[in-house]
Structures are given as structure tokens and as C-alpha cells.
Amino acid sequence: MQTISAVFAYTFKEHLRHKAWLSAALFGLVLLGGAIIVSALGADERARLLLDLGLAAIEAIALVSTVFLTVHLILAEIESRAIFLILTHPVRRADYLLGRFLGTVAAVALGMAGMAAMHLLLLSLYGWWEPLRYAAALGCVLGKTAVMGALSLLLSLALTSEAAAMSFAVFLWMLGHFSSEMRFLADRSGSAFMKTALVAFSHAAPDFARFNYRDFWHQPSPGGEWLFWAGAYALAYAAACLALSVQLFDQKEF
Amino acid sequence: MKGRWLAAAAALFALALFAGARMRRLHEPRFPPLSELKAGPFAFQDAALAAAGFRAPAADLAWIQLLQYAAGSLPEYADHAGHPYEHLSTLSLRVTRLDPSFHRAVLFSAGMLAWFHGVERPDEAAELLNEGMRRSPDQPIYALYLAAIAYQKQGDTGRMIALLESSFDAPETPSTMKAILANLRQSRGEHREALALWERIRASERDRSEHARAKAKIAELRAILSKPSPRAK
Numbered sequence: 001m002q003t004i005s006a007v008f009a010y011t012f013k014e015h016l017r018h019k020a021w022l023s024a025a026l027f028g029l030v031l032l033g034g035a036i037i038v039s040a041l042g043a044d045e046r047a048r049l050l051l052d053l054g055l056a057a058i059e060a061i062a063l064v065s066t067v068f069l070t071v072h073l074i075l076a077e078i079e080s081r082a083i084f085l086i087l088t089h090p091v092r093r094a095d096y097l098l099g100r101f102l103g104t105v106a107a108v109a110l111g112m113a114g115m116a117a118m119h120l121l122l123l124s125l126y127g128w129w130e131p132l133r134y135a136a137a138l139g140c141v142l143g144k145t146a147v148m149g150a151l152s153l154l155l156s157l158a159l160t161s162e163a164a165a166m167s168f169a170v171f172l173w174m175l176g177h178f179s180s181e182m183r184f185l186a187d188r189s190g191s192a193f194m195k196t197a198l199v200a201f202s203h204a205a206p207d208f209a210r211f212n213y214r215d216f217w218h219q220p221s222p223g224g225e226w227l228f229w230a231g232a233y234a235l236a237y238a239a240a241c242l243a244l245s246v247q248l249f250d251q252k253e254f
Numbered sequence: 255m256k257g258r259w260l261a262a263a264a265a266l267f268a269l270a271l272f273a274g275a276r277m278r279r280l281h282e283p284r285f286p287p288l289s290e291l292k293a294g295p296f297a298f299q300d301a302a303l304a305a306a307g308f309r310a311p312a313a314d315l316a317w318i319q320l321l322q323y324a325a326g327s328l329p330e331y332a333d334h335a336g337h338p339y340e341h342l343s344t345l346s347l348r349v350t351r352l353d354p355s356f357h358r359a360v361l362f363s364a365g366m367l368a369w370f371h372g373v374e375r376p377d378e379a380a381e382l383l384n385e386g387m388r389r390s391p392d393q394p395i396y397a398l399y400l401a402a403i404a405y406q407k408q409g410d411t412g413r414m415i416a417l418l419e420s421s422f423d424a425p426e427t428p429s430t431m432k433a434i435l436a437n438l439r440q441s442r443g444e445h446r447e448a449l450a451l452w453e454r455i456r457a458s459e460r461d462r463s464e465h466a467r468a469k470a471k472i473a474e475l476r477a478i479l480s481k482p483s484p485r486a487k
Contacts, residue, residue, distance in 0.1 A: 041318045043463040044429050045358060049314045056311040094259075127459065177307040184287050207274050208307055210283060215310045218355035222281035229280065233273035240266035247259035 003091050007099025008106070015069060015107035024065040028115040031057035036122060047128045048218065054119040055137060055214040062112050062145045063173065069104050070152040071165045074249070094246045101153055101242060105146050112142065133217070136227055140213040143234030147206050148173060150241035157248040175201070176208035206237055285309055286389070290351050294344075295330035300352060313353035320345040320359060324366065338373055342366060343382050350389055357393050357426045360386035365431035368403050369438065376403045395421050415439065422454065429461040436471065449475040 015021045032054055039049035074097070077083040086096065116138050120131065151172055155165040182202035189195045211230055213222075291300050296319065303312035322328040323345055331341040342363045349359035360382055368379035380403050387396040398421050405414035418435050421427050436451035449472060455461045456468040 038315075038318070041321065042314065043321055044460060045314070045317060046462075049317075052310040052314050056308050059307075173307075174305050177305060178288075180283075180285075181288055184289075203271060203274075207277075210274075210277055210281070212283065212307055212309075215307060215353075216283040216285070216355075217310065218353065219284050226277060226280040229273045229276040233270055233277055236266045236270035236273055240263045240270055243259045243263035243266060247257075247263065250259065 003095040004099040007096055008103040011100050011103025012106050015104060020068060021107060024061050025111040025114060028057060028061040029118060032119055047126050050123060050126060058112055058115045059141045062108055062141060063148055066108050066145050066149040067152045067166055067169045070149045071156045071162050073100050073104060075156050075162055093249050097246055097249055105149055108145055109142055137213045137217060140211055140230060144208055144211055146238045147234055150238035154241045154245045157245050172205060175205040179205060179207045179209045284354055286351055310353050313349050313356050316349045316352055317359055320349060343378055347385060350386060354389040358428050361395060361426060362428040362430055364399055365428060365434055369434045376406055379403060395424060395426050429464040432461060433464050445475050445478050
């Protein structure tokens with residue numbers, strides 16, 4: 001536990017000092033400013049537009065920074081050979097990987113919290129105030145971000161190429177939003193093989209479409225039990241990807 | 255011991271599948287399948303945003319483009335001469351296909367098609383409302399507008415206006431519809447009622463987009479009402 005918290009603290013500070021994190025946070029604030037301008041064109045629906053576009057900007061920035069940071073997380077240390085220095089200490093590889101991952105997610109979450117505070121302030125200026133539902137939507141964005149972070153880490157270790165890992169991460173992000181489409185296609189497919197393949201894919205890919213609280217905000221909202229299971233899903237899926245990453249990382253010879 | 259992380263991953267993945275199944279059982283987002291999105295000048299924009307999980311923002315952008323079209327500044331959808339707002343229905347259906355909870359898009363267009371001066375195509379408005387009702391059966395204002403259109407077709411303008419006024423303060427009622435209603439009252443010579451409606455528009459923060467027009471209309475109606483009526487002379 002001590003090792004995990006030490007690696008966590010070191011990773012968290014490393015990210016906060018990184019220009020990429022700072023630029024992403026600043027770009028997020030610029031996007032929020034853009035959301036104010038665009039929402040002004042929405043006439044009666046100004047608050048709705050500000051809410052949707054602001055949350056979308058937070059998610060987009062969180063996704064880009066998570067994928068970028070986690071793909072670099074281990075590969076950069078392997079390339080710079082800094083990993084040799086770390087692993088010569090009595091550090092379990094699993095602890096190292098978990099500390100690195102959690103530090104990254106915490107850094108991204110901090111950026112998201114900053115953007116969300118700014119966004120809520122702007123919304124309150126337009127007379128909108130639903131902090132509990134907002135927190136639920138933000139929690140779902142964080143859940144998606146954590147799952148994407150774990151998937152990107154796994155891909156970076158499996159593919160050992162940053163570009164390939166990033167491309168596959170974006171592909172899986174898209175696929176995750178197609179889960180209901182895949183089930184729809186499976187229902188209509190005449191071939192048993194195609195049906196099985198589509199159902200298997202729809203279950204293997206992260207189910208982001210149903211996780212999109214931000215997107216179905218204006219529809220009847222799900223209850224607390226749904227939020228519990230959504231949290232359990234994100235945790236279990238991210239943990240499964242992390243366990244696979246540890247398996248791969250354990251097999252690597254440095 | 256070598257495969258213990260693999261076993262842990264399998265167990266965790268099974269747990270994720272279980273949690274996902276529970277999640278799906280508890281709540282089903284009401285989005286039409288992407289295959290329902292129609293081809294058109296903005297098809298790529300809609301498909302790209304929807305595929306990336308941004309359906310609500312895609313609907314918001316489609317709403318802005320609908321407003322641009324209504325204001326006459328969307329070159330991708332130019333009207334033929336003598337056919338005002340011929341793409342209004344298409345553009346509002348585009349919004350609801352992206353996000354069926356965007357009721358205001360349907361109500362705005364239906365209101366303009368049925369009651370906007372110089373447009374008056376109630377059948378097209380009714381079709382649009384039926385489509386909106388099919389996608390969101392729990393939205394009562396669609397049925398109310400359909401009933402108002404039925405009264406309009408029967409020539410019972412009084413009941414039509416009374417029905418439409420009953421939804422005046424509903425959050426989904428578009429500001430444009432409120433303005434149309436006030437103008438309908440004025441065109442029937444009901445200046446006091448029209449003035450009251452414009453004052454309600456002016457007092458509502460939600461109808462900020464109509465405040466400038468409301469101010470001018472209030473001044474105009476007050477001037478009309480302050481003149482002595484011909485009967486008094």
C-alpha cells in the first residue's frame with residue numbers, strides 16, 4: 001500500500017507539472033468559453049446548450065488527456081530506461097502499475113473538477129442549479145475516463161506502439177458507443193455466426209452508450225440503484241483491464 | 255501463479271458483465287438507432303458526433319441550424335420561391351432523431367407551420383406532431399397542439415386559442431409560439447388579451463429572445479388601447 005501511494009504521489013505531481021496536462025486544462029476552459037458563445041445562438045434553449053456543450057467539452061478533454069497520458073505512462077519510461085531504476089527497488093510490478101494508473105486518473109479528475117466548477121458557476125449565472133444530477137453526470141464521465149485509461153494502458157503494453165495504442169483506444173471509444181447498435185444489428189442478422197460475433201463484441205467492448213448520463217440528461221433520469229451498478233461496471237471493467245495489464249507487464253523482461 | 259492476473263481479469267470481467275446487465279435492466283436510454291439518421295448536408299456532422307457519444311450536443315447543434323434556417327440564413331437548405339419554410343419539418347425531425355427529448359424543436363416548427371402568418375400548413379404540422387408523439391408519447395403538449403390544429407380546421411379559433419393558451423406557461427412552449435398566440439389575439443381585435451400575453455412574455459426570463467419584440471408590441475398595443483374607441487365617440 002505504501003508503494004502504491006508513493007508511486008501515486010509521484011505520478012500525480014509528474015502530471016501536474018507536465019505541459020500537456022496544463023494545456024488540456026486551459027483548452028478545456030477555452031472550450032467552456034466557446035460553449036457560452038454557441039449557447040447564445042440557442043434562443044430559448046440557452047441553459048440546455050450550455051449544459052450539454054460544457055459537459056461534452058469536459059468529457060472530450062478528459063478523454064484526450066487520459067488516452068495521451070496513459071499511453072505514454074509506461075512506454076515513455078521504458079524508452080528512457082527510467083523503469084530499470086524503479087524496478088531495481090523492492091517495488092512489485094502490480095503496485096507500480098496501479099500507482100501509476102491511479103495517479104493519472106487523479107490528475108485527470110482534478111482537471112475535470114476545475115472545469116466542472118467553472119461550468120457550474122457559469123450555469124448558475126444563467127439560473128440553472130441541479131448540483132446533484134450534475135455530480136452524477138460528472139461521475140459517469142469520470143467512470144468512462146477511468147475505463148478508457150485502463151484500456152489505453154492495456155493497449156500500450158500489448159501493442160508497444162504509442163500511435164497504434166492511441167488509434168485502438170479511439171476505435172474502442174467509438175465501438176463503446178455502438179453497443180446498442182451492435183445488439184440491434186445482431187437482432188436483425190440472419191447468420192448465426194454474425195449474430196454471435198456481434199453479441200460477443202457488444203459485450204466485450206465497454207458499454208459507454210448506456211453509461212452516457214450526460215447524453216440522456218433530458219430524458220427520464222435513472223435512479224440511485226442504476227448509479228450504483230454503473231459505478232460497479234466502471235470499476236470492474238477498469239480493474240479487469242488493469243489485471244490484464246499487470247499480466248502483460250509481469251511477462252516483460254527488462 | 256503465472257496466470258493469477260488472467261484469472262482475476264476473467265472474474266472482474268464477469269462482474270462487469272453482470273453489473274452491465276443490471277444497468278441495462280434498470281434504465282434504457284431512449285435514442286433511436288443511428289440507422290434512422292437521414293442523409294443530407296449535415297449527415298456527417300450528425301453521424302460523427304453521435305458515434306462519439308455526443309448525441310445531445312449533436313441535437314443542440316442541429317437546433318441552432320434549425321433556428322438559422324428559420325431566420326433565413328442556412329444556405330444548405332434554400333427554399334423554393336412560394337414555398338416558405340419547406341425544410342422546417344425535415345430539420346426539426348433531424349433534431350428529434352438525434353435526441354427525442356428535444357420537444358421544443360417539434361413544437362417550434364409545428365407552431366410555425368400551423369399558425370405563422372403566411373405559412374399556415376396545418377397538415378404538415380400535424381404530421382410533425384404525430385412523429386414527435388410517436389417518439390415521445392409522454393409529452394402532453396404534442397396532443398394539445400394536435401387538438402388545437404383540429405379546432406383550427408373546424409374554424410373554431412376561439413377554442414383553438416384557449417387551448418393553446420393553456421400551455422402558455424409550460425416550460426416546453428417555445429417563445430415563438432407565445433408570440434404567435436399574442437399576434438393571433440391581436441389579429442382578432444382582442445388587444446387587451448394580446449397586451450396581457452406580451453406582458454407575460456416580457457416578464458418571463460425564459461422568453462428572453464422575444465423581449466425586444468414584446469417591448470415594441472406592448473408600446474404599440476398600449477397606444478391602440480389609449481385611443482378612444484369609435485363607439486365612445
